[in-house]
Amino acid sequence: MAQSKIRFPLILINYKTFREATGRGAVRIASLAEEASRKTGVCFAVAPQATDLRLVAMSVEIPVFSQHVDPVGQGQFTGHIPPEAVVDAGCVGTLISHSERPLGLEAIEATVRRAREVGLIPVVCADSVWKAEAVASFKPDVIAIEPPELIGTGIPVSRARPEVVSGGVQAIKGLEKDIRVLCGAGISKGEDVSAALRLGAEGVLLASGVVRAADPLRVLLELAEGAKAVSS
Ligand code: G3P
Numbered sequence: 001m002a003q004s005k006i007r008f009p010l011i012l013i014n015y016k017t018f019r020e021a022t023g024r025g026a027v028r029i030a031s032l033a034e035e036a037s038r039k040t041g042v043c044f045a046v047a048p049q050a051t052d053l054r055l056v057a058m059s060v061e062i063p064v065f066s067q068h069v070d071p072v073g074q075g076q077f078t079g080h081i082p083p084e085a086v087v088d089a090g091c092v093g094t095l096i097s098h099s100e101r102p103l104g105l106e107a108i109e110a111t112v113r114r115a116r117e118v119g120l121i122p123v124v125c126a127d128s129v130w131k132a133e134a135v136a137s138f139k140p141d142v143i144a145i146e147p148p149e150l151i152g153t154g155i156p157v158s159r160a161r162p163e164v165v166s167g168g169v170q171a172i173k174g175l176e177k178d179i180r181v182l183c184g185a186g187i188s189k190g191e192d193v194s195a196a197l198r199l200g201a202e203g204v205l206l207a208s209g210v211v212r213a214a215d216p217l218r219v220l221l222e223l224a225e226g227a228k229a230v231s232s
Pocket residue numbers: 014098146150151152153154184185186187205206207208209
């Protein structure tokens with residue numbers, strides 16, 4: 001099963017298009033995540049920009065995700081990201097329908113199917129419990145719940161909107177018990193990760209708290225300790 005390429009609790013770092021995580025920066029953050037993973041035993045994964053996927057996947061052993069794929073084949077499609085190319089670049093999975101790259105339900109379903117076909121782990125993002133329930137029927141391996149209004153604020157979803165995390169977990173598991181659930185938005189501290197796991201999440205999806213940190217390794221180690229405090 002594709003999920004065996006990752007372990008839970010999972011800490012997945014989305015690079016977005018942050019300058020600090022572009023080119024050499026993309027490799028730097030991934031190497032620090034790998035170091036944190038080695039030191040703590042916690043599974044870290046990274047989602048660099050499409051242009052850096054191969055470089056990062058060749059530079060580290062930790063799982064690499066794309067931020068997006070298009071449900072197209074290989075051939076006459078210009079300007080798309082075909083899932084096959086993402087596999088070829090060394091990725092194990094892909095985010096789908098992040099709130100900064102949203103897709104309609106039909107496109108989400110098609111993208112999950114195409115990701116599956118090529119062996120990529122689909123991580124579908126949902127901005128509400130309602131959306132999470134809707135995408136659960138497509139049976140992605142993972143759903144990440146992120147209330148968009150908290151993204152980039154430093155106010156953790158696990159503290160500000162605990163009911164979205166616990167309600168999302170309950171709703172998803174009630175429909176498809178094997179889907180793994182992450183939460184994200186505003187996560188930057190170990191205690192945010194602990195709170196997320198206590199609410200039933202099986203990991204976190206985060207960006208600015210690591211990518212823009214003055215000392216990303218310190219933050220990564222703290223996040224891992226937060227995960228271990230609950231999961232061990
Ligand atoms: O995909 C993760 C993201 O949207 C959360 O962003 O910066 O609040 O951790 P951030």
